[in-house]
Amino acid sequence: MASITLEGLTKVFPDGTVAVSDLNLGIEDGEFMVLVGPSGCGKTTALRMVAGLEEISSGVVRIGPRVVNKLSPKDRDVAMVFQNYALYPHLTVFNNMAFSLKLKKADKAEIKRRVKEAAQILGLDQLLDRKPRNLSGGQRQRVAMGRAIVREPQAFLMDEPLSNLDAKLRVQMRAEISRIQSHLGVTTIYVTHDQVEAMTLGNRVAVIKKGILQQVAGPQELYEHPVNIFVAGFIGSPAMNMAEAKLSAFDGDLKVSFGGHDLRVPAAVVDHRPALRSFVGRNVVLGIRPEDMEDASLVPQAPADQKLAAKVSLLEALGSEVLVHFEVEAPVVLTEDVKELAVDVGAEHLENLEKQARVGRSVFTASLNPKTTAQKGGSIELVADSTRFHFFDPDTGLGIYH
């Protein structure tokens, strides 16, 4: 096992597409690193450069202390799990897993031992004689994992290994991958466009936008201190609500105003982020996570200056929570980052946002306790936890946390 270091890693395709741009990333020995970002942001390309399947335009890839730029895939001693599994259709499960060991001319007994061991870990013992076409999606996924495990490689590279599974199986395999990785302690780079997967699996998560690294941090840190609007909008589900707002001084505290709502931001919050003071009297982008709002009637001592009235335009009861959508008379934030995020959701979503921007409105989502009495079309009073607000510089899109 080994650490992996990417220094200034760049990929320019012959057609001029810059898929990965100056990527610097250190993955520690045994670490589970997740690369996450919208599709097309260059995650696969970055992973393939580490694997040796894609030529490196510039920069350095180190596995352990060794620069591997010039090494072919077979000499890098890393194992890859492909999105569509890429199992050898003509070989049995056993031989799929044994393939690399046979190439290495490993001892027969040793091959058998290692395949059996991996099969045990993955619950494939009964399937060793089957051909891939006679396996279910989940079983194929396991075989693909098994093929990587038996090699005992320096590192695992996984490219959206769960994206072809149905939702339930995905959750199950996600837990399994996590378990296996921490059991084996193999350095892992895991690529996904699913932020939930990223957050649940990664020791650290690297968020990438258009080939450029935005932020590398632990899941909680990403959630609480997203470095910019892009990361803030990408991490968390449902996504963070954002609106243009005005910051002003208020009675020793600060006040943030948007769409006719005035919410007090206690001085204690500002003390932690002194930079906020320089925005007093100016516009900021306010970010409120849906989880940081609650039905005011369920919060006995909700302070009046943290409440906002809303008209429920859509209500989604999910059982454990109730999602309430409501309109806010504040212009939607339409920076480059937001557009990028919207495109990833779908072209329609971007159109919707642009429509909202034209009429100067945004749609907010709040995640409420299921005890709420909110009804579609009804009015409701919400309380927002202003200690957990996020503020972004509208010019740079950077988060204001200092």
Place this chain on the structure above:
Amino acid sequence: MATVIRVLNRAPVTVVMLIIGAIWLVPTVGLLVSSFRTAAESNTSGWWNGIAHPSQLTIEPYSNLLTGGGMLTAFKNTVLITVPTTLIVVLVASLAAYAFAWIRFRGRDVAFLIVVGLLVVPIQVALIPVATLYGKVGLFGHIPGVVLFHVAFGLPFAIFLLRNFFIGIPADLLEAARMDGAGELQVFYRVVMPLGTPAIASLAIFQFLWVWNDLLVALVFAQTSSAPMTVFIRNQLREFASNIDVIAPAAFLQMIVPLIVFFAFQRYFVQGLLAGSVK
């Protein structure tokens, strides 16, 4: 009920297949029966009399043919021409097709275009220049010369066929093999060859049949000692009297080997024909 409908639906197909089968089978059976009749009988009555009077049948034509020299040498020559040709074409074409499909190298696309262009070069234009060339290098009239000519004209189609099949193999599989530690040759024979078996097998059958049944090339480049069965049979034709007792058994022997080959490999052959459409 459902089965009845299915049978009825398939009835026209079945009938047509039976008719085609019969059309093919009648002359074949005719040849087979004739090959067991003496010259005298063949000259006086039709072959179907052989079925009506099985006692007329005799293996004499075969024993005459095989003891008469000629035919055995011709059979041996046919094998010596066909088998090496098929092996060389299949081996070279699979390697070349793999490179054309999966290895990036300078000039690859141009080279492949040239190969495709060679597909339309008729054999006839090469006969005279190659014959002259063979004369100079001493290949004329020898089996290796015939083999070489067949290989040269077999390769373009073989490469074209296999390359188009190999390119359909998912790239991920080859990459997975490379990640697993395989070099190019190992990727080729551990992944591409096994997955390409249907295409390779049908190519082998085609190639085998073409060369086995070839008359033109052999007629030009072989001499009596190196001539295959096709040339031998042709030489038995006489202008006024037909010597059916020689031609029939020889023709049947000439035919039986391709049939055996075909039936032995027909499973792959069918897969190969379907391969492009099903995937």
